[in-house]
Amino acid sequence: MQVTKVALVGMGTVGTGVVRLLYDQGDRTARHAGQILWLEEVVVHDLKKGREVQLPKGLISDDLARITDNPEIKVVAHLVGGLEPARTILLQLLEAGKDVVTANKALLAEHGPELFDRARELGRSIAFDAAVAGGIPIITNIGQCFSANQIQSLRGILNGTSNFIVSQMEEQGADYAAALAEAQKRGFAEADPTMDVDGSDAAQKLAILAHLAFGARVHWTEIPRVGIDKLDPADLKYAKELGYRIKLIAVAQLQPGGLELHVSPTLVKVGTPLAEVRQAFNAISVVGDAVGPVFFHGLGAGQMPTASAVVADMIDTAVGRTQITFRTLELWSQKEAAVKMLDHDELTGRYYLRFTVEDRPGVLAEIAGVLGKHGISIASVIQHEAKGSGVNRVVPLVIMTYQAREGDARKAVEAISQLTSVKAPCVRMRVLDGTSES
Amino acid sequence: MQVTKVALVGMGTVGTGVVRLLYDQGDRTARHAGQILWLEEVVVHDLKKGREVQLPKGLISDDLARITDNPEIKVVAHLVGGLEPARTILLQLLEAGKDVVTANKALLAEHGPELFDRARELGRSIAFDAAVAGGIPIITNIGQCFSANQIQSLRGILNGTSNFIVSQMEEQGADYAAALAEAQKRGFAEADPTMDVDGSDAAQKLAILAHLAFGARVHWTEIPRVGIDKLDPADLKYAKELGYRIKLIAVAQLQPGGLELHVSPTLVKVGTPLAEVRQAFNAISVVGDAVGPVFFHGLGAGQMPTASAVVADMIDTAVGRTQITFRTLELWSQKEAAVKMLDHDELTGRYYLRFTVEDRPGVLAEIAGVLGKHGISIASVIQHEAKGSGVNRVVPLVIMTYQAREGDARKAVEAISQLTSVKAPCVRMRVLDGTSES
Incomplete structure (x- = not known):
C-alpha cells in the first residue's frame, strides 16, 4: 500500500482530534484513503503543555524545520489559530513545497489573496x-x-456560539448575560466571545462562502453585520407570538443589482428548517438553479x-483530489469579481420593528404615518393592554412590515426615534419567511 | 482552455436536463470545471420522439457506435433506464474506453459487481x-x-413518491388511492408506481449506500422492506395524536451483532428533522463517529x-477526481464484506401496534398478557370510547411499546392475531424517537 507522509503544526483541541484519527485510527483512514497517511511529525509551540493524547518522543517537537526540511512530508495540517504567526507558518510550509490543510477561517478571511496567490505560484494547494x-x-x-449550478442563495447559521446563546434565551427564558455564562461553562463560548457574538465570525465565514459560490471579492469587514449581544428577551417573546424564532442568519443572495450580503439576528418562520436549528448546531440552506x-x-x-x-x-x-479542485476554482485570484456587492440600502425585505412608546391616543397613528411616508406598509401590529398604571406609562408596540427597502426602513426608524412619544431605542430586525428555502 | 469531449446516451427527462446544462450553460460549466466539456454526441433509442430541447442534426443520432468508435470522447453520461439494454450499453461504453456517469440505481443495485469489476479491469470509472x-x-x-469517519448510521427518506403520498394523506386527509392519483397527476408517481410505493426503490438505494458506507455486500432483495401502499389513514391520525408522523424510512445502522438494514413506514417524532420532510423531498441523516x-x-x-x-x-x-475516488473505494469488489447483515429478528426498537378488538371487558388485559409473555412492555395506550352501539361493536386499541426485540414483537403480534377478540389484521410499525439524530 502506498504511504504518504503527513505532519501537523499545532496540537490544540482540533489538532488532538486529528492525531486521534490519524494515529489511533490509522488502519481505518488507510482503508478509506486507499493509502497510508503516515504521521511523521507534530510541531507545537509549547512542548511543556499537557496533552490529552501522548505521542512518542521522536514524533513531537517545537521545531518547524523538522517539517519544512523533510522533503518526504507532502501534506501538512496547519492548525494554528490567530493571524500571526499562523500566516508566516502557512507561507513557510508552502515555500517548503507542502500542500496545506487549514482550519483557520480568520486567516483565510484576512489574508486569503496573499496565501492563495503564493500557493498557486508555487504549484501547491490549500484545503x-x-x-x-x-x-x-x-x-x-x-x-x-454543485458545480453544475449557478448558486442563487446561501443562508446559514454559521456561528454555533450565537445559536447556543439564543437557544438558551428562548428555551430557558435566560437573559443574554446568563445564556453567555452557560455557553462558556459548557465550552461553547470562549473567555472573550466578542468575535462570535458580534457577528464577525459569521461574516468571516460568509465572506469565504460568497467567494467560493459567487466569485465575490469581499473582505469580511465590508459585510454589514449585527450580532446577538444586544438581543432583548422581549423580542424573542414577541417573535414567538408572531410564529417566528430569532436566529443569527448570514445571507448571500444574488439579486438583479448585485450580491446581497449581511449577518444579523433575523426572525425565521417556525417550521422552516433554519428555525429548527437548536443549541450549538450550524446549518446552511443552499439554493442552486438546477439542484x-x-x-x-x-x-x-x-x-x-x-x-x-x-x-x-x-x-x-x-x-490528489484537492490539487485538481484548487487549480480549477482559482480562489482569491486577481481575477475580477464575478459579482459586486449590492448597496445595503437597496436590499428589500420584511422587517420586525419594536418601539417603546407612551401609552396615549394617537401614538400608533403617528408612527404608522412616518412608516407610510417612507413607503412602508404594515402587515401586522401587536400592542397589548398595558399593565399597571401611571401617567408616564410606556408600552411596547410591535410592527411587522410588508416588503420594504432597507434604506427606507432604516430612515423611517431613525425618524420615529426622534418622536417625543418614543421613549427607548427602537429595535429593527429582518424577517425570513422561508418561501425560497427547502 | 482544455477541452474534454463528452457524450450522452439517452435523452429522456434527465438527459434533456443534462443537455440544458452542458449545451445552454456551457460557459458556466467551463468556468466551474476549469475546462470545456464539449458535448460531441447524443445517442437516443428513438430519433422520432419529440424533444423539449432541439439539437443540431449532426449532434443527435441513434447509433451508439458514434460514441464507442470515437476515441476523442472521454466521458459518457449513461441515462438509460431499466436493466437491459442499459447493462449492455454500459459495458460497451467501458469496453470502448469511456469513463461512465450513470443515474441508473436499479442497474447498480442489480449488476453492480459485474459492472464495477469490468470497469476496474479496464482501468475505467463509474460515477x-x-x-x-x-x-x-x-x-x-x-x-x-466523511472518509475520516466510521459511519455509524444512515437513516433516510429516499423515495420522494412515497413521501409525497404520505404527506398528502396526512395534510389533506386523503386515503392512499386518492393520494397516489394526485401524485401521478403532479408527475411525482409513474403510471406503474409499484417499485416506489412497495419499498423496493428505497431498498435499492439503501443497498448502494450500505455498500458505500459500511462495505456491506447486500443484494437489495435481501433487505426486509414494507411499503406505504397498505397505509391506513387511521394510523396517520393516531401517530399524530401520539406526537409522530409516519414516513417511509430506510435504515442502515451498525449494531454489535452486525448491520441493521430495513425499509418500512415508521413513526418519526415530530420536531426531529426527518419528521419535517414534506412533499417529494428526500432527506438523509448520517451519523459518523467523528463528525x-x-x-x-x-x-x-x-x-x-x-x-x-x-x-x-x-x-x-x-x-480526474472520479477516477481517484473510484480506485480508492473498491466498490462492489470481490473483497469480503466488511460487515454482515444482522438477523432481522435480532433488531431492537420501539413499536406502534394497532389492534381492532371487541369492545368488552378483559380484552386489553388479554393483549397485554400476550405482550408480557413475549417480554414486551407497554409505554402507552390509546383507547377512546367507542362511538355508536351494538353487541358486535369493535374498537381500535393503539399501543406504544418500550424497546423490544423485532422477533418478539413479530411473534407477539402473530399470537394476538389468533385471539378471538381481535377482529381485523394487526398493524405494527417501528418508532424513531430521534435520540441519536441531528
Whole structure:
C-alpha cells in the first residue's frame, strides 16, 4: 500500500482530534484513503503543555524545520489559530513545497489573496473545508458537488456560539448575560466571545462562502453585520407570538443589482428548517438553479467534527483530489469579481420593528404615518393592554412590515426615534419567511 | 482552455436536463470545471420522439457506435433506464474506453459487481451520485467528505413518491388511492408506481449506500422492506395524536451483532428533522463517529436536480477526481464484506401496534398478557370510547411499546392475531424517537 507522509503544526483541541484519527485510527483512514497517511511529525509551540493524547518522543517537537526540511512530508495540517504567526507558518510550509490543510477561517478571511496567490505560484494547494461550518462539508459541496449550478442563495447559521446563546434565551427564558455564562461553562463560548457574538465570525465565514459560490471579492469587514449581544428577551417573546424564532442568519443572495450580503439576528418562520436549528448546531440552506434547495445541518465546531473535516481534506490532498479542485476554482485570484456587492440600502425585505412608546391616543397613528411616508406598509401590529398604571406609562408596540427597502426602513426608524412619544431605542430586525428555502 | 469531449446516451427527462446544462450553460460549466466539456454526441433509442430541447442534426443520432468508435470522447453520461439494454450499453461504453456517469440505481443495485469489476479491469470509472437521492450529493459526501469517519448510521427518506403520498394523506386527509392519483397527476408517481410505493426503490438505494458506507455486500432483495401502499389513514391520525408522523424510512445502522438494514413506514417524532420532510423531498441523516450527526435535505428526483448531479459527476470525471475516488473505494469488489447483515429478528426498537378488538371487558388485559409473555412492555395506550352501539361493536386499541426485540414483537403480534377478540389484521410499525439524530 502506498504511504504518504503527513505532519501537523499545532496540537490544540482540533489538532488532538486529528492525531486521534490519524494515529489511533490509522488502519481505518488507510482503508478509506486507499493509502497510508503516515504521521511523521507534530510541531507545537509549547512542548511543556499537557496533552490529552501522548505521542512518542521522536514524533513531537517545537521545531518547524523538522517539517519544512523533510522533503518526504507532502501534506501538512496547519492548525494554528490567530493571524500571526499562523500566516508566516502557512507561507513557510508552502515555500517548503507542502500542500496545506487549514482550519483557520480568520486567516483565510484576512489574508486569503496573499496565501492563495503564493500557493498557486508555487504549484501547491490549500484545503480549508474545516474553516467553515466544521463538520458540514459545505466547501466541498459548493466547490465540487454543485458545480453544475449557478448558486442563487446561501443562508446559514454559521456561528454555533450565537445559536447556543439564543437557544438558551428562548428555551430557558435566560437573559443574554446568563445564556453567555452557560455557553462558556459548557465550552461553547470562549473567555472573550466578542468575535462570535458580534457577528464577525459569521461574516468571516460568509465572506469565504460568497467567494467560493459567487466569485465575490469581499473582505469580511465590508459585510454589514449585527450580532446577538444586544438581543432583548422581549423580542424573542414577541417573535414567538408572531410564529417566528430569532436566529443569527448570514445571507448571500444574488439579486438583479448585485450580491446581497449581511449577518444579523433575523426572525425565521417556525417550521422552516433554519428555525429548527437548536443549541450549538450550524446549518446552511443552499439554493442552486438546477439542484433547487439543499439544506445541511450538523456540528459547526468541536474537536472531532472539525478534525473529521481536517482529515478528510488531508486524505483528499494525499490522493490528489484537492490539487485538481484548487487549480480549477482559482480562489482569491486577481481575477475580477464575478459579482459586486449590492448597496445595503437597496436590499428589500420584511422587517420586525419594536418601539417603546407612551401609552396615549394617537401614538400608533403617528408612527404608522412616518412608516407610510417612507413607503412602508404594515402587515401586522401587536400592542397589548398595558399593565399597571401611571401617567408616564410606556408600552411596547410591535410592527411587522410588508416588503420594504432597507434604506427606507432604516430612515423611517431613525425618524420615529426622534418622536417625543418614543421613549427607548427602537429595535429593527429582518424577517425570513422561508418561501425560497427547502 | 482544455477541452474534454463528452457524450450522452439517452435523452429522456434527465438527459434533456443534462443537455440544458452542458449545451445552454456551457460557459458556466467551463468556468466551474476549469475546462470545456464539449458535448460531441447524443445517442437516443428513438430519433422520432419529440424533444423539449432541439439539437443540431449532426449532434443527435441513434447509433451508439458514434460514441464507442470515437476515441476523442472521454466521458459518457449513461441515462438509460431499466436493466437491459442499459447493462449492455454500459459495458460497451467501458469496453470502448469511456469513463461512465450513470443515474441508473436499479442497474447498480442489480449488476453492480459485474459492472464495477469490468470497469476496474479496464482501468475505467463509474460515477453514480445521481443514482441515489438526486440532488443531495450523498455519494460524494459519504465516499469523500466523511472518509475520516466510521459511519455509524444512515437513516433516510429516499423515495420522494412515497413521501409525497404520505404527506398528502396526512395534510389533506386523503386515503392512499386518492393520494397516489394526485401524485401521478403532479408527475411525482409513474403510471406503474409499484417499485416506489412497495419499498423496493428505497431498498435499492439503501443497498448502494450500505455498500458505500459500511462495505456491506447486500443484494437489495435481501433487505426486509414494507411499503406505504397498505397505509391506513387511521394510523396517520393516531401517530399524530401520539406526537409522530409516519414516513417511509430506510435504515442502515451498525449494531454489535452486525448491520441493521430495513425499509418500512415508521413513526418519526415530530420536531426531529426527518419528521419535517414534506412533499417529494428526500432527506438523509448520517451519523459518523467523528463528525457526529449530519442531516441533508433536498430534491431526490426531477429533471434539473438529477441533471445537476449527473453534470457534477461528468465534471468530476473530466478533471480526474472520479477516477481517484473510484480506485480508492473498491466498490462492489470481490473483497469480503466488511460487515454482515444482522438477523432481522435480532433488531431492537420501539413499536406502534394497532389492534381492532371487541369492545368488552378483559380484552386489553388479554393483549397485554400476550405482550408480557413475549417480554414486551407497554409505554402507552390509546383507547377512546367507542362511538355508536351494538353487541358486535369493535374498537381500535393503539399501543406504544418500550424497546423490544423485532422477533418478539413479530411473534407477539402473530399470537394476538389468533385471539378471538381481535377482529381485523394487526398493524405494527417501528418508532424513531430521534435520540441519536441531528
